[in-house]
Amino acid sequence: MKNIHLTDEEIQRYALETENCPKVWTDHIQHCPHCQQQVQAYQLLFEGIESQEQVMFDFDLADLVIEQLPQSKPVQDKPFVFSIAAVVALMIGVAGYVFGNSLTNLFFYLQPILVGLVILTSFGVMVFLGIDMYQRYKVQMKVLNFY
Amino acid sequence: MNTIRENNVSDQVLVGRVLGGDTNAFRLIMKNTEGLVGQIVFKMVKNPADRKDIAQDIYLRTFQKLNTFQFQSKLSTWIGQIAYNSCLGYLEKKKLVLLDSVNDEEENEILEKLNYAIDPFVSETESIFFKQELSAILKIEIDKLSPIYKTLITLYHNEELSYAEITEITQLPEGTVKSYLSRARKLLKDNLLLTYKKEAL
Incomplete structure (x- = not known):
């Protein structure tokens, strides 16, 4: 049997995991009121700590965070997208085969001013969409790069 | 596993x-x-x-x-x-301190007071009273601990994490985690007994 008192760390370990402690400690504690009292104090302490209420945020953290996340891309069904693309390609192919000559002639007979107008409008729309996309990208990066 | x-x-x-x-x-x-x-x-x-x-x-x-x-x-x-x-x-x-070091003098003072402390666990009535009051007193005493001590106590005793997991979270060596935990528990126990003694008197 150990004649000197157990150290504080030994007492703590005994209070936490009695069954895994060396027999000399158990023998000492069984005969030492001082160490028994220390063990009891720690056991009460641990009981008290474990009975503390679980802390909780008083706001919905998930909602707050989710609304700051960049908008997720819709999950697309790949087979569906491929089948749509195949149908579109088939339609273009059939149209090209049936109306091929007429379509080529269409560009020859169109007035240059009309062609210019179409190109200019398309270019304008593309620039507008590009600027809008860049601005949204900058806002999202600002949200993410907060550190 | x-x-x-x-x-x-x-x-x-x-x-x-x-x-x-x-x-x-x-x-x-x-x-x-x-x-x-x-x-x-x-x-x-x-x-x-x-x-x-x-x-x-x-x-x-x-x-x-x-x-x-x-x-x-x-x-x-x-x-x-x-x-x-x-x-x-x-x-x-915020320049706040993660770990307040309790100086030896202060620690000795606590131990000295404890030597004269009334044994709070002798009588059963006192023990029951202590248990009832324990939770409330303990909440205050835990709040008084340094942030790192509070965190370690909570992770180990409330979240029931292993030393390895706590080590991973805090990036502190396992020995340091064990030593801080031991010191935190001792400090908590000593402060708790002192508070209890003051309230009992």
Whole structure:
């Protein structure tokens, strides 16, 4: 049997995991009121700590965070997208085969001013969409790069 | 072992879904880890407004870094580590002390007082009273501890994390974690007995 008192760390370990402690400690504690009292104090302490209420945020953290996340891309069904693309390609192919000559002639007979107008409008729309996309990208990066 | 593997699999599924653009999966990750993050934030940050900001920052940072998660630990432990580091950054920014050192003189004084302390566990009535009051007194005493002591006590006793997990979250050596925990418990026990003695007198 150990004649000197157990150290504080030994007492703590005994209070936490009695069954895994060396027999000399158990023998000492069984005969030492001082160490028994220390063990009891720690056991009460641990009981008290474990009975503390679980802390909780008083706001919905998930909602707050989710609304700051960049908008997720819709999950697309790949087979569906491929089948749509195949149908579109088939339609273009059939149209090209049936109306091929007429379509080529269409560009020859169109007035240059009309062609210019179409190109200019398309270019304008593309620039507008590009600027809008860049601005949204900058806002999202600002949200993410907060550190 | 099986539980660890199961955790890892479910972590992988959740992370995969988030990286694929599913924000609901991220919501689920938040719900699963909010308790742990809350414990760390509440123990390390006193100001409620700051807690709110830090808690949001923790999860935004988690989202931003999720593609770098290597699955070498549980996802919750990794998020716990982000939470701990964020709070640490906050304490450093506010120039707050993570660990108050109790000087030897102060410690000796406590021990000296304890030598004269009335044995609070002799009578059964006193013991019952102590148990009833314990929770309330303990809450105050835990609040008085240094942020790191409070956090370690909570992670070990309330969140029931292993030393290895606590080491991973705090990035402190295992020996230091054990030593800090031991000191924190002793300080808590001594302060508790002193408070109890004062109240009993």
